[in-house]
Amino acid sequence: MESARCRAFVASAECGSFTAAAGKLGYTPSGVSQLVTALEKELGFPLLDRSRRGVTLTGEGERFLPEIRGFLGKEDRIYELAAEVRGLTVGSVAIASYPSVATYWLPAVIREFQTDYPEIELRLMEGIRQEMLEWIDQGIADMGFLTYTEPMDYEWIPLAEDRMVAVLPAEHPLAECEAYPLSRCEEEDFIMPALGHDVDVEALLTENRIRPHIKFTTLENPATLAMIQNGLGMSIMNELCTTGWNRNLVKLPLEPEKNLTFGIAVPSVRHASPASRRFLEYAVRMLTRPERGE
Numbered sequence: 001m002e003s004a005r006c007r008a009f010v011a012s013a014e015c016g017s018f019t020a021a022a023g024k025l026g027y028t029p030s031g032v033s034q035l036v037t038a039l040e041k042e043l044g045f046p047l048l049d050r051s052r053r054g055v056t057l058t059g060e061g062e063r064f065l066p067e068i069r070g071f072l073g074k075e076d077r078i079y080e081l082a083a084e085v086r087g088l089t090v091g092s093v094a095i096a097s098y099p100s101v102a103t104y105w106l107p108a109v110i111r112e113f114q115t116d117y118p119e120i121e122l123r124l125m126e127g128i129r130q131e132m133l134e135w136i137d138q139g140i141a142d143m144g145f146l147t148y149t150e151p152m153d154y155e156w157i158p159l160a161e162d163r164m165v166a167v168l169p170a171e172h173p174l175a176e177c178e179a180y181p182l183s184r185c186e187e188e189d190f191i192m193p194a195l196g197h198d199v200d201v202e203a204l205l206t207e208n209r210i211r212p213h214i215k216f217t218t219l220e221n222p223a224t225l226a227m228i229q230n231g232l233g234m235s236i237m238n239e240l241c242t243t244g245w246n247r248n249l250v251k252l253p254l255e256p257e258k259n260l261t262f263g264i265a266v267p268s269v270r271h272a273s274p275a276s277r278r279f280l281e282y283a284v285r286m287l288t289r290p291e292r293g294e
Helices: 003-015 018-025 029-043 059-085 099-104 106-116 129-137 182-187 199-207 221-229 274-287
Strands: 048-051 054-057 091-097 120-126 143-147 155-169 190-192 214-217 235-238 249-255 259-266
Touching: 003 018, 003 029, 003 048, 003 054, 003 059, 018 029, 018 054, 054 059, 059 091, 059 274, 091 099, 091 129, 091 274, 099 106, 099 120, 099 143, 099 221, 106 120, 106 274, 120 274, 129 143, 143 274, 155 199, 155 221, 155 274, 182 199, 190 221, 190 235, 199 235, 221 235, 221 249, 259 274
Parallel strands: 091 120, 091 143, 190 214
Antiparallel strands: 048 054, 143 259, 155 235, 155 249, 155 259
16 A cells, blocks of 8 residues: 555545645645545545545545554654664654643743754644544544543643632622632533533533533633623633633632643553654653642
8 A cells, every 4th residue: 555645545635625635745636636546446445525625535434544544654653763763853743732731831842842853843733622532533643732531541641730710700799709619600601611511620510510500602711711801701711721811800719629630641652653752751841840739
């Protein structure tokens, strides 16, 4: 199986058209089409449906896409290992991350890593938890920076703890209190991020048998925070998400208190590419912090 055919298929599936895939790979659209067609003939069935709007995966294409990604990933690792043996450091690392981690923690790590390894390509992908886990499962991302929850289906490297806080409008009746009683959520207009299913928040509320009155849902925390600033409700999130958000809102610790553990999820550190292992070393060294109270 020729890797060029496989790369043309993966790029077409990800981009949604042969033209866009051609721009990504540096081929002509007809060249990409021919490579995909050759792969389909080799396998004996179509992988993509063609239309004037572009291309979409067939049922067989959906089944084979993660396997072909894995095949290409192994090939890339072979070349990276060979380069490492020759004293060269090349490759690429796809990093999935919460927007808050990508904004406040990772830039310093990326800057130092790129200074030492300028030939390694880094791709930073921001998303909510559900998206990140899908990217890792599909082999699109090599690792994910997220919070720990059970079950954890990947190798886990803990980095730091961050407390959860209640975020309230500045004029909220409890704005001057030292802490926010979690049970009060049932009486509030609650704004839930992550398409209405923030795993960390839902776990906290379930653990305390609290059913909030969800008034609004958002995709990511910045929209939630902006809505709180405008008096549309309140929410609960980890404190890192609220960095830099101080106008027209207040942040209170919870009662009872709750901390989250941030870390890195990796399918397998042992089988990760040399470039990925190098980046993990930098991230662990620069981001690991002692637990609160130590």
